[in-house]
Amino acid sequence: MSIIETRDLVRDFKKTRAVDRMTFSVEPGEAVGYIGANGAGKSTTIKMLTGILKPTSGHVRTCGLDPMRQRVEVARRVGVVFGQRSQLWWDLPLRDSFAILGAIHRMDEAATRARTDLLVEQLEMGPQLGTAVRSLSLGQRMRAEIAAALLHSPELLILDEPTIGLDVLSKQRLREFLVAERREQGTTLLLTTHDMGDIERLCDRVLVVDRGRLAFDGTLTGLAGTVGAQRILVIDLAQPTPDLHDVPGATLVESESDGLRQRLSFDAEATTVAAVLAHVSSRHEVRDLTIEEPDIEDVVRRIYAASGRA
Amino acid sequence: MKTFWLLVRAGFRRHSTYRLALLAGMTTNSVFGFIRASILLAALASAGTAIGGYDAPTTIAFVWWGQALLGTVNLWGFAEVKDRVRTGDIAVDFLRPVDPQIAYLAGDLGRAGINLIGRGVPALLLGALLFDMAWPPSAVSWVAGAVSILLAVVVAFSGNFVINLLAFWLVEIRGITLLWMITGGLLCGLYLPVPWFPDWLRTIANWSPFPSMLQNPIDILAGRVVGDDIASAVGVQVFWAVALLALGQVVLRAGRRRLEVQGG
Numbered sequence: 258m259s260i261i262e263t264r265d266l267v268r269d270f271k272k273t274r275a276v277d278r279m280t281f282s283v284e285p286g287e288a289v290g291y292i293g294a295n296g297a298g299k300s301t302t303i304k305m306l307t308g309i310l311k312p313t314s315g316h317v318r319t320c321g322l323d324p325m326r327q328r329v330e331v332a333r334r335v336g337v338v339f340g341q342r343s344q345l346w347w348d349l350p351l352r353d354s355f356a357i358l359g360a361i362h363r364m365d366e367a368a369t370r371a372r373t374d375l376l377v378e379q380l381e382m383g384p385q386l387g388t389a390v391r392s393l394s395l396g397q398r399m400r401a402e403i404a405a406a407l408l409h410s411p412e413l414l415i416l417d418e419p420t421i422g423l424d425v426l427s428k429q430r431l432r433e434f435l436v437a438e439r440r441e442q443g444t445t446l447l448l449t450t451h452d453m454g455d456i457e458r459l460c461d462r463v464l465v466v467d468r469g470r471l472a473f474d475g476t477l478t479g480l481a482g483t484v485g486a487q488r489i490l491v492i493d494l495a496q497p498t499p500d501l502h503d504v505p506g507a508t509l510v511e512s513e514s515d516g517l518r519q520r521l522s523f524d525a526e527a528t529t530v531a532a533v534l535a536h537v538s539s540r541h542e543v544r545d546l547t548i549e550e551p552d553i554e555d556v557v558r559r560i561y562a563a564s565g566r567a
Numbered sequence: 568m569k570t571f572w573l574l575v576r577a578g579f580r581r582h583s584t585y586r587l588a589l590l591a592g593m594t595t596n597s598v599f600g601f602i603r604a605s606i607l608l609a610a611l612a613s614a615g616t617a618i619g620g621y622d623a624p625t626t627i628a629f630v631w632w633g634q635a636l637l638g639t640v641n642l643w644g645f646a647e648v649k650d651r652v653r654t655g656d657i658a659v660d661f662l663r664p665v666d667p668q669i670a671y672l673a674g675d676l677g678r679a680g681i682n683l684i685g686r687g688v689p690a691l692l693l694g695a696l697l698f699d700m701a702w703p704p705s706a707v708s709w710v711a712g713a714v715s716i717l718l719a720v721v722v723a724f725s726g727n728f729v730i731n732l733l734a735f736w737l738v739e740i741r742g743i744t745l746l747w748m749i750t751g752g753l754l755c756g757l758y759l760p761v762p763w764f765p766d767w768l769r770t771i772a773n774w775s776p777f778p779s780m781l782q783n784p785i786d787i788l789a790g791r792v793v794g795d796d797i798a799s800a801v802g803v804q805v806f807w808a809v810a811l812l813a814l815g816q817v818v819l820r821a822g823r824r825r826l827e828v829q830g831g
Contacts, residue, residue: 309658311824332664344659348581360573361665389584 258321260285260413260445261306266315268301268469275301277469278315285412288439288446290460290477294557298469299449300339303417306447307337320412333362336406340418343398344405345390351401352386355408362409369408376404380434396427403431407438413445420452432458453550465560472560480556489549490521490533495542507533520549570665571673578677589685592638596690600634604698619762620791624701628789629760631694633781635687636716639679640723640780642755643748647671648731649740652822661823668815672724679720704790711797715784718804723780725811726751732815735822750775756782762791776807 261283268276276298283289293299304310305317308324308331317324320334338344345354352373359369377383380400385393393401399419406414420428436459439446448459456463456477463480465473473480489510492501497515501507506528507521523533530548537543583589607626611618621629648671651657660667694700703709730747733740752758754777761772761782772778783800786792792800 304658307662309661310826328661329664332662335662337662339658342656342659344662346577346581348584349577353577353580357573357577360570361663361670363570363664 258285259283259318260287260320261447262316262318263302263306264316266302266305266317267313268298268305268310269313275469276305276312279466279469279471281464281471281474283445283447285445286443287462288460289448290456290463291447291449291466292451292456292463292557293466293472294561297466297557299466300417301469302466303337303415303447303449307331307335307415333409334411335413335415336409336411337415338399338402338406338417338419340399340402340416340421343390343402345398345401347391348389350387351382351390351393354390354401354405358405358408364409372408372410373404376407379437380404381430396423399423399427400431400434403434407444410442411444413447416446416448416450418449418451420450420455428452428454435459453556457550465557467557467561480560488523488530490523490530491518491547491549492521492534492537492543493518493545495544498541501537504533504536571669574670574673575677575680578674579681580677581674582678583681583685586685589682592682593686593689596634596637596686597693600631600690600694601697603634604630604694619760621760621762621789624699625789625791626760627694627698627700628702629785629791631691631698631700632785632788633757634694635683635691636719636781636784637757638682638686639716640719641675641679641727642723642751642757642780644727644730644744645675646731646744648728649734649744652732652734653738657826668728668812668819671728672721672812675724676717676720683716701790703788704793707797708787708790708793711801712784712788715787715801715804718801718808719780719784721808722776722804722811725808725815726776726780728815729811729818732818732822735818735825751777751780754778755780756785760785776811779804779807 259282261281263282264280266276266279267274275296279298279302291299291302301310305312306319306324308319308328311325319331322331322334324331344358345351346357355373356366356369359366359373364372377386380403382397382400382404385397385401390398390401403416403419406416420431423431432455435446438444446459448455450456460477463473463475463477464471465480490507494517497517498519499516500509500512501516501519501521502509504521507523510520510522512519521533523530534543534546604627607630608623611621611623611626617625648657648667651660657667660670663670703712727747730740730743733743737743754761754772754775756772756778761769761778764772772782783792783804787797787800
């Protein structure tokens with residue numbers, strides 16, 4: 258049985274159609290990235306999956322249940338984090354939020370404590386347990402939010418922009434935790450994000466939504482292939498250099514300051530950063546380099562363009 | 568039930584972290600209690616007799632129990648639910664396997680508890696120290712008074728919860744909140760005992776839920792209402808508690824169907 262199933266799902270707001278005949282399903286154990294521009298209908302879909310919003314029409318089942326009519330039952334089996342909203346008790350120590358949530362989910366105290374200890378250890382939050390939630394840093398709070406959503410060991414974890422505003426290190430730790438959690442528990446994951454890194458490290462399948470419609474459903478590699486999204490290698494050279502047109506597997510995108518900085522795009526399937534770098538540095542002195550990943554907005558824009566709706 | 572109790576405790580602890588606010592509230596309640604007691608005693612003295620069943624000691628009890636319950640019973644209302652509807656944070660409440668109304672009621676009972684202990688009782692004791700005050704005449708009055716206070720908290724919460732939920736339909740409910748505060752403040756018997764009202768106003772008050780939020784527990788605790796009348800005073804409160812909680816459920820359901828969570 259699919260853990261998420263939607264068929265011709267529609268939600269209209271006053272004048273706009275936020276979700277337009279959306280049909281997809283997610284199987285248990287999958288990790289699905291759900292991406293699209295702002296206002297494309299991602300959050301609206303999530304709210305219909307969790308029984309917060311009533312669909313205008315169409316069919317939706319979460320864990321085999323009708324979320325609008327069986328909201329409480331769905332809430333017991335699903336964990337949700339809205340990156341911009343908190344489910345913790347602002348003026349109480351973090352530990353109390355876990356205790357209350359455990360009781361809300363009808364876990365006994367021993368089970369709540371054991372699960373809290375485990376999550377706290379994995380997320381390295383021990384020192385913050387006695388801190389009032391309002392005093393946590395954003396990174397700490399987000400880890401706490403995820404622990405709170407996972408406390409009752411849900412079958413399905415839905416994360417809406419979990420890494421928004423986090424620094425590189427916090428993002429990294431969060432992703433590592435999620436990978437480990439999924440490996441151990443087999444939790445199904447549905448994730449919306451603007452961060453391509455989240456998708457690359459966490460998801461095996463990507464759904465792209467455009468103006469409420471599903472524009473792509475497939476693997477990340479398939480997505481990159483479809484739109485020709487390429488990584489960009491930015492090379493700073495010691496001296497002004499003629500344009501690097503002859504690097505195998507790479508294409509010159511741009512050359513600045515008489516060739517002191519050159520940007521090469523390359524297809525991750527055809528060549529590697531190391532090969533491109535080796536080729537360039539055998540001929541010129543390289544001072545510095547950075548890699549630009551295809552960003553989600555870009556990928557989405559290309560998808561939109563490809564479907565003739567940009 | 569265990570969940571409910573934990574939520575009560577969480578409400579208690581949440582509000583006990585703001586000790587300075589409790590102290591400030593206690594001080595204000597005491598000062599106003601002193602002023603009100605002096606004014607009402609002067610009114611009694613000029614009448615030369617008990618008014619509406621209130622002699623001097625019961626009047627003092629009326630004033631100081633009123634001051635003590637002012638912070639306990641949420642007469643002036645709260646904005647938390649309204650704000651959560653407006654910002655869309657109410658969505659988080661719907662993600663939990665509990666009824667939001669029950670969860671907020673539990674939190675409010677906890678808030679009432681800390682306010683009674685930290686703010687109400689000290690003000691009451693101060694009043695008893697400064698004035699000659701009537702105490703509940705019997706054990707029955709004490710017990711019924713305690714039950715009546717609990718019901719008053721529930722009635723005030725349930726009424727305010729419904730008002731807060733109007734935010735599902737209205738962008739701004741400040742006008743309604745203000746109207747509720749003014750009407751409620753008068754009709755609940757905070758400024759003057761309801762039995763002192765002119766007939767027409769007393770009739771209006773007695774048909775409204777407001778006396779159930781303050782006048783009824785005070786009447787029982789001040790010993791003005793005794794015997795069988797206690798049962799009817801508490802009965803009226805039970806009626807309003809059940810009616811307003813039921814109304815809250817209806818409105819909450821309608822609001823949820825209507826919900827349009829903005830952004831994010």
